[in-house]
Amino acid sequence: MSRCLQAMDMGKVNSMDFREFVEVFGNVIERCPLIAAAVWSQSPFSDWEDLARHFSAFIDALPQSGQEGVLRCYPDLAGHELHQGTLTAESQREHSVAGLMSLGANEGLRLAELNSQYRARFGFPFVLAARLSDRETVFRELERRLHCPSALELRTALGEVKKIGRLRLADLFGVDPAARL
Amino acid sequence: MSRCLQAMDMGKVNSMDFREFVEVFGNVIERCPLIAAAVWSQSPFSDWEDLARHFSAFIDALPQSGQEGVLRCYPDLAGHELHQGTLTAESQREHSVAGLMSLGANEGLRLAELNSQYRARFGFPFVLAARLSDRETVFRELERRLHCPSALELRTALGEVKKIGRLRLADLFGVDPAARL
Numbered sequence: 001m002s003r004c005l006q007a008m009d010m011g012k013v014n015s016m017d018f019r020e021f022v023e024v025f026g027n028v029i030e031r032c033p034l035i036a037a038a039v040w041s042q043s044p045f046s047d048w049e050d051l052a053r054h055f056s057a058f059i060d061a062l063p064q065s066g067q068e069g070v071l072r073c074y075p076d077l078a079g080h081e082l083h084q085g086t087l088t089a090e091s092q093r094e095h096s097v098a099g100l101m102s103l104g105a106n107e108g109l110r111l112a113e114l115n116s117q118y119r120a121r122f123g124f125p126f127v128l129a130a131r132l133s134d135r136e137t138v139f140r141e142l143e144r145r146l147h148c149p150s151a152l153e154l155r156t157a158l159g160e161v162k163k164i165g166r167l168r169l170a171d172l173f174g175v176d177p178a179a180r181l
Numbered sequence: 182m183s184r185c186l187q188a189m190d191m192g193k194v195n196s197m198d199f200r201e202f203v204e205v206f207g208n209v210i211e212r213c214p215l216i217a218a219a220v221w222s223q224s225p226f227s228d229w230e231d232l233a234r235h236f237s238a239f240i241d242a243l244p245q246s247g248q249e250g251v252l253r254c255y256p257d258l259a260g261h262e263l264h265q266g267t268l269t270a271e272s273q274r275e276h277s278v279a280g281l282m283s284l285g286a287n288e289g290l291r292l293a294e295l296n297s298q299y300r301a302r303f304g305f306p307f308v309l310a311a312r313l314s315d316r317e318t319v320f321r322e323l324e325r326r327l328h329c330p331s332a333l334e335l336r337t338a339l340g341e342v343k344k345i346g347r348l349r350l351a352d353l354f355g356v357d358p359a360a361r362l
Contacts, residue, residue: 018253018304019261034213038243038250041304062219063242069219072199080200123199123222 014044027090028165031073048173056162071124071157076115078103090168098130114142122153129163195225208271209236209346212254229354237343252305252338257296259284271349279311295323303334310344
């Protein structure tokens, strides 16, 4: 999952069998290798953004329970899995960039409380593209989204899943996605 | 994933939050915690068979690429993952019951060749409820299914996924599913 495809063209990606493809792209959507495995059916891809669109389209085509299921595969930000050391490599990096690896005790407690309220309200964890955020944004967005209507919040959260996926794909291809998010 | 719910009634299952639910049922469908996480949306469940029906219904509702994606999350029987020691605990047990942990060199080569032909033909690995099989059945079924039409084979393979899921659920609840498969 941590392999970089900088030197790899789409021809190489398009020639991968499904095992190789899932090995490389299996965590573009957190802990959902099923989605990479499904996207492989759509090969060949014209470029990395075409590949990103297929990940997004698969998520959009899921029934609502499946979309909620995708979200439930993401960890709480600075939550249980960070403290247990069981974050995926991608998620750990994202935590680090957002400054979430070293919260003070009060900030940590406050975030845990907000995460818990969010999960109780929506039935899935708070998901945010942490690499595009800092601590302040995380707290502000969590407090704001906690009060959104459920249907809107589901769409917002899936939008974050897609942003995270695009960033992870861009990493794998060694491109800068910033201008296009 | 290896917890046994023998002493647990459905009331306890129905009171699980999604994290607990995914921890317990996340590998009912091999390496697809997304599906358990989606099924949690349908809680409460009346009994373990009701739960099993929801797993099956979710798979049936996926687009074809998603159904193929589910299959691609299963290992080859007696293949690369067995030799690498990376089988899930559930899959390892199933291999063991079917006598696939100790194939002779010729049998192993023959199975690898048939698995490879099957993957090349259908684009997913050969999936069989190994606990209901023995070595002879594995070879016979693989040779037979290799020549089935693709649409029929997809249905057959998903039927095996559902059987495996029922057996894994029955284990978790400590019940005997044999008469009902």
